[in-house]
Amino acid sequence: MKLYEYKAYEQSEMLKKGEISARELTESYFERIDEVESKVDAYITLNRENALLSADDVDKKRASGEALDKLAGIPIGIKDNISTDGIKTTCASKMLENYEPVFNATVVNKLKSKGAVITGKLNMDEFAMGSSTENSYFKKTKNPFDLDCVPGGSSGGSAAAVAACEASLALGSDTGGSIRQPASLCGVVGLKPTYGSVSRYGLVAFASSLDQIGPFGRCVKDVALLQDAIAGHDKMDATSVKMDHASTFDSLTGDVSGLRIGIPKEYFGSGVNDDVKASVMQSVEELVKKGAVIKEISLPSTDYALSAYYIIACAEASSNLARFDGVKYGYRCDKPKSLIDMYERTRSEGFGREVKRRIILGTFVLSSGYYDAYYKKAKLLQLRIKDEFNRAFEGVDVIATPTSPFEAFKIGEKVGDPLSMYSADICTVTVNIAGLPAVSVPCGYSKNGLPYGMQLIGRHFDEKTILNAAYAHEMCFGVFKAPKL
Amino acid sequence: MIKGYEVVIGLEVHAELNTKTKIYCSCKNSFGLEVNTQVCPICLGMPGTLPTLNESVVDYAIKMGHALNCGINRICKQDRKNYFYPDLPKSYQISQADIPLCHDGYLDVLVNGDTKRIGIERIHIEEDAGKLLHSDKFDGSLVDFNRCGVPLIEIVSRPDMRSSEEAKAYLETIKSILKYIDISDCKMQEGSIRCDVNVSVHKPGEPFGTRCEMKNVNSFSAAVRGIDYEANRQIELLESGGTVVQETRRWDDAKGESISMRSKEDAQDYRYFPEPDLLTIVVPEEKVKMLKDTLPELPNAKIMRYVSDYSLSQTDAAMIVDVPEKSKFFDDCISAGCTAPKLLSNWILGEISKFMNEGVSIEQTSLTASMLAKLVNYISSGKISTAAGKTVFDAIINENADDIDKVIEEKSLAQISDISMLEELAKEVLAANEKSVQDYKNGKTNALGYLVGQCMKASKGKANPGAMKEIVLKYLA
Numbered sequence: 001m002k003l004y005e006y007k008a009y010e011q012s013e014m015l016k017k018g019e020i021s022a023r024e025l026t027e028s029y030f031e032r033i034d035e036v037e038s039k040v041d042a043y044i045t046l047n048r049e050n051a052l053l054s055a056d057d058v059d060k061k062r063a064s065g066e067a068l069d070k071l072a073g074i075p076i077g078i079k080d081n082i083s084t085d086g087i088k089t090t091c092a093s094k095m096l097e098n099y100e101p102v103f104n105a106t107v108v109n110k111l112k113s114k115g116a117v118i119t120g121k122l123n124m125d126e127f128a129m130g131s132s133t134e135n136s137y138f139k140k141t142k143n144p145f146d147l148d149c150v151p152g153g154s155s156g157g158s159a160a161a162v163a164a165c166e167a168s169l170a171l172g173s174d175t176g177g178s179i180r181q182p183a184s185l186c187g188v189v190g191l192k193p194t195y196g197s198v199s200r201y202g203l204v205a206f207a208s209s210l211d212q213i214g215p216f217g218r219c220v221k222d223v224a225l226l227q228d229a230i231a232g233h234d235k236m237d238a239t240s241v242k243m244d245h246a247s248t249f250d251s252l253t254g255d256v257s258g259l260r261i262g263i264p265k266e267y268f269g270s271g272v273n274d275d276v277k278a279s280v281m282q283s284v285e286e287l288v289k290k291g292a293v294i295k296e297i298s299l300p301s302t303d304y305a306l307s308a309y310y311i312i313a314c315a316e317a318s319s320n321l322a323r324f325d326g327v328k329y330g331y332r333c334d335k336p337k338s339l340i341d342m343y344e345r346t347r348s349e350g351f352g353r354e355v356k357r358r359i360i361l362g363t364f365v366l367s368s369g370y371y372d373a374y375y376k377k378a379k380l381l382q383l384r385i386k387d388e389f390n391r392a393f394e395g396v397d398v399i400a401t402p403t404s405p406f407e408a409f410k411i412g413e414k415v416g417d418p419l420s421m422y423s424a425d426i427c428t429v430t431v432n433i434a435g436l437p438a439v440s441v442p443c444g445y446s447k448n449g450l451p452y453g454m455q456l457i458g459r460h461f462d463e464k465t466i467l468n469a470a471y472a473h474e475m476c477f478g479v480f481k482a483p484k485l
Numbered sequence: 486m487i488k489g490y491e492v493v494i495g496l497e498v499h500a501e502l503n504t505k506t507k508i509y510c511s512c513k514n515s516f517g518l519e520v521n522t523q524v525c526p527i528c529l530g531m532p533g534t535l536p537t538l539n540e541s542v543v544d545y546a547i548k549m550g551h552a553l554n555c556g557i558n559r560i561c562k563q564d565r566k567n568y569f570y571p572d573l574p575k576s577y578q579i580s581q582a583d584i585p586l587c588h589d590g591y592l593d594v595l596v597n598g599d600t601k602r603i604g605i606e607r608i609h610i611e612e613d614a615g616k617l618l619h620s621d622k623f624d625g626s627l628v629d630f631n632r633c634g635v636p637l638i639e640i641v642s643r644p645d646m647r648s649s650e651e652a653k654a655y656l657e658t659i660k661s662i663l664k665y666i667d668i669s670d671c672k673m674q675e676g677s678i679r680c681d682v683n684v685s686v687h688k689p690g691e692p693f694g695t696r697c698e699m700k701n702v703n704s705f706s707a708a709v710r711g712i713d714y715e716a717n718r719q720i721e722l723l724e725s726g727g728t729v730v731q732e733t734r735r736w737d738d739a740k741g742e743s744i745s746m747r748s749k750e751d752a753q754d755y756r757y758f759p760e761p762d763l764l765t766i767v768v769p770e771e772k773v774k775m776l777k778d779t780l781p782e783l784p785n786a787k788i789m790r791y792v793s794d795y796s797l798s799q800t801d802a803a804m805i806v807d808v809p810e811k812s813k814f815f816d817d818c819i820s821a822g823c824t825a826p827k828l829l830s831n832w833i834l835g836e837i838s839k840f841m842n843e844g845v846s847i848e849q850t851s852l853t854a855s856m857l858a859k860l861v862n863y864i865s866s867g868k869i870s871t872a873a874g875k876t877v878f879d880a881i882i883n884e885n886a887d888d889i890d891k892v893i894e895e896k897s898l899a900q901i902s903d904i905s906m907l908e909e910l911a912k913e914v915l916a917a918n919e920k921s922v923q924d925y926k927n928g929k930t931n932a933l934g935y936l937v938g939q940c941m942k943a944s945k946g947k948a949n950p951g952a953m954k955e956i957v958l959k960y961l962a
Contacts, residue, residue, distance in 0.1 A: 081533075
C-alpha cells in the first residue's frame with residue numbers, strides 16, 4: 001500500500017510514531033500527482049517546493065522533540081477561492097488569473113500553524129458558481145470514478161483530488177451544496193459546517209450569508225480531524241460565533257442507539273433518482289439495526305428553497321463581485337477609452353457566462369421596484385425554512401436525505417441548460433439557507449459504478465452528532481476504496 | 486423672502502469622526518500622510534476580506550444623537566450602498582439605509598438673537614471613500630485610498646431653514662457641537678466636514694416647491710453662496726414661466742454657479758440591502774444613558790447662558806464659546822469668584838486670544854483661572870488701573886509670576902484711591918499750572934484733560950483716574 005492511500009488520521013499516527021517522515025509523505029503525494037493529475041486536472045496551482053520545505057520543517061521540529069499537532073505534515077489541498085499569501089488565488093476566473101493575495105485566509109493560517117503541508121490550489125467553478133466545475137476558466141476536472149464525468153461542483157477540484165489521492169485532505173467552500181454535492185459525486189466525505197463555526201476571512205465571497213468553508217476527506221475521521229483544526233471564533237469575521245468547539249474527532253464512537261433520524265418526504269420526490277433514494281433508505285435501515293429510530297417528517301417549504309436560494313445568493317454575489325472593476329487588481333481590459341468603457345469591457349471579458357448570468361440576476365432582484373417582490377420575499381422564506389428545521393429538530397436529532405438527486409453526469413451534458421444544472425442543488429441549498437451543518441457520506445454505487453451520497457443534517461453547531469452518525473454508517477458501509485486511474 | 490418667495494432649505498452634513506482607527510479595520514485614522522500608506526487589505530477591499538465594526542464609531546454617533554436631541558435606535562443594522570466609482574474599492578459603501586442609529590431630533594440655533602429650532606431627521610454611520618488625484622504627468626486618474634474607511638456620520642436636517650443665514654447658523658452650530666463633544670476635527674480645508682444642500686422655493690401658503698440637491702459644497706460660505714444662487718435661479722425660472730425639475734446639481738464655487746449633474750430619471754439605483762458581513766448593532770440601554778450623561782454643556786446652550794446670565798453680547802459669547810479652551814477658562818474664572826464677567830470676556834477675547842492665536846495654550850502659561858479672576862476683580866473695583874493690569878498680566882505670561890499681589894507691590898502698581906492723598910496731589914498740580922487753570926475758567930474745557938493728565942503723571946500713574954478727575958473738577962469749580 002502506498003503512503004498516499006492511507007487515511008489522514010493513519011498518516012498522522014505513522015508520523016507521530018516516526019514510521020514515516022513528512023517529507024516522504026509529501027513526496028508520495030507529489031509522485032501521485034505526477035502520475036494522475038494529467039487525467040484528473042484537479043489543481044490550478046501546485047505548491048511543490050514550498051510544500052517540501054514545510055514538510056522538512058515539520059520533520060525538524062519532530063526530531064527536536066517538539067509536540068506537534070495531528071495535522072503536522074499532512075498534505076492538504078486548498079480550494080482556489082481561499083486566500084493564500086504569495087500563492088495565486090484565481091477563483092478559477094480570468095479576472096484573477098494572476099492575482100496573488102498579500103495575506104492568508106484565517107483557515108490557512110490555522111493549518112500552517114499546525115504544520116499542515118499545502119499541496120496547492122484546487123480547481124472549482126468560477127467564483128464557486130456551478131455544480132460541475134465546468135465553469136472553471138482554466139480546465140475541466142474529471143471524476144476519478146469515470147473520467148468522462150464531472151466531479152460535481154463547485155469544489156470539484158477538492159473532491160476529485162481527495163478521491164484520486166492527490167491530497168490527503170482538502171478544503172472546499174459550500175454556498176448551496178458546493179462541498180457536499182462533489183463529495184457525493186466523487187465518493188468521499190464532505191462537511192458543510194454550521195454558518196459561523198469556521199472563519200470566512202480570506203474566502204473570496206460568493207454569497208456572504210451562505211458561504212462556509214469546510215473539509216473533505218476519504219473517511220469520516222479525516223473530515224472530523226480537519227474540521228476540528230479549522231473551527232473556532234475569529235475576530236476578523238464578525239459572523240463567526242464565539243463558542244468552544246469540542247473535538248468532533250474524539251467523540252466519534254459509532255454508537256447510534258436511540259438516535260432519532262428524520263426522513264423528510266419532500267427530499268424523496270420525483271426530482272430524485274429512485275436508485276439514490278433506495279440506497280439512502282437502505283443506509284438508514286442499517287443505522288436502525290444499530291439502534292437508531294426513524295421518524296417521517298415534513299419540511300413543506302422545501303419546494304421554494306431553490307428559488308429563494310438563487311435570489312439571495314445572486315443578490316449578494318452581484319454586490320460581492322462588484323469590486324472586480326479593473327481598478328486595483330486582477331484583469332483590466334486593453335486600452336480602455338473611458339472609465340465606463342473600462343468597467344464594461346473589464347467585466348464583460350473577465351467574467352465567464354455563469355458568473356455574469358448570476359450578477360445580472362442579482363442586480364435585477366435588488367433593483368428598486370423589484371426588491372420587495374424578490375429579495376424581501378426570499379428573506380421571508382429563509383425565516384420560514386429556518387423555522388421548519390427548528391421545529392423538526394424538536395423531534396429528531398439528525399435529518400437524512402440524498403445529497404445529490406443523481407450520480408455524476410457526463411461532462412458537457414448540462415452545460416447548455418442552467419436550470420437543470422441548478423436542480424443538482426435541490427437537496428443541499430436548504431441547509432445553507434438555514435445555516436445548519438450537514439455532511440455527505442458515500443452510501444452506494446450506480447450500475448455504472450458511480451457513487452451516491454447520503455446527506456445528514458444536524459442542529460446548529462451539532463457537527464458532533466451528524467459526524468458520529470456518518471461514522472456509524474461508514475462502519476456498516478465500508479470505507480473509501482480508491483478508484484483505478 | 487425674495488420677490489414674495491419663501492426659500493426652503495434642508496442640509497445633509499457629513500462629518501469625519503476622529504476615532505483612533507478606521508471604521509472597519511485597524512488602520513490609523515489620520516489625515517495628510519503619504520498617499521496609499523494608511524491602508525490594509527480590508528480598507529482596500531481585497532477579495533476575501535471582511536469588515537469588523539469599530540464600536541467607538543457607534544458611541545461617537547450616539548453622542549451626536551444626544552447632542553441633537555435624537556431618539557436612539559438601540560437595535561439597528563448596516564447596509565450596502567452599491568455604485569461603481571474608482572475611489573470606492575469594494576464598489577459598495579457600507580452605510581445605513583432604513584434604520585439609522587439616531588432619528589427625529591432637533592437643534593436650537595441663534596439667528597440674530599432669536600432662537601430657531603431646526604428638525605433633525607436622522608444621523609447614520611458610514612465609511613468614507615478614497616480620493617481621485619490628477620497629475621499633469623499622467624494621462625488619467627490616480628487613486629489615494631488613505632481616506633477609505635474613515636468613519637463618517639451623516640446628519641440629515643428637516644427642510645426647516647428659510648434663509649442662507651439660518652443655514653449658516655445651523656452649520657456653524659453643528660460644527661461647534663462636533664468640536665465640543667470632541668468627535669470630529671472639523672477641519673473644512675481637510676474635508677472633514679462636507680455638506681449637500683437641498684433648496685426649493687414656494688409662495689407662502691402654497692405647498693413646497695420641487696427641490697434641487699446641490700453637491701460639492703465645501704465650505705460654509707460656499708453653502709451660503711450656493712443657496713442664494715440656487716434660490717434665485719429657481720425664482721427666476723418660475724417668474725419667467727418655467728418649472729423647476731428635480732435634479733442633482735454641482736456647485737462650482739469658483740464660478741459662483743450650479744450646474745446640472747443628473748435628473749431624477751437618471752438617479753442612481755443604489756440597490757441597498759443589509760450588509761451580510763456584519764451583525765446587527767445592539768447598544769445596551771445603560772450605554773446609551775451613560776453616553777448621554779457624559780455629554781458636556783453644548784455650545785449653543787452655553788452662548789444662551791452667557792447672554793442671559795452674564796449679559797455678554799451674542800457675538801462675544803459666540804466668540805468665546807467657539808474655542809472650547811476659552812469657554813472653559815471663562816467658566817473656571819467665574820467659578821473662581823470673578824465678579825465682572827463682561828470685563829472678563831474682554832480679557833479673554835483680547836490679551837488671552839492674542840497669545841492663543843500665536844499657538845500658545847493657556848495651560849502652557851502660569852496663568853490660572855483664580856489669578857485672572859482676581860486680576861479682573863482688582864481692575865473692576867479700581868484697585869489697579871487697566872494699564873497696571875496689563876503690566877501684571879505680562880509679568881504672569883512672560884516672567885511666570887504666580888502671585889498677583891506680590892507683583893502689584895513690587896512694581897507699586899496699586900492705585901491711589903485715598904481722597905486726601907489725591908486732594909494733596911491736585912492742589913500741587915493746579916498751583917504749578919496756573920495758566921491752564923485760567924484757560925479752563927475762560928471756557929477752554931480741554932484744559933481739564935491736560936490737568937488730570939498732569940496729576941496722573943505726578944502720581945506715576947497710580948492715581949485712580951476717575952477719582953482724580955472728580956477732585957480736579959471740584960477745585961476748578
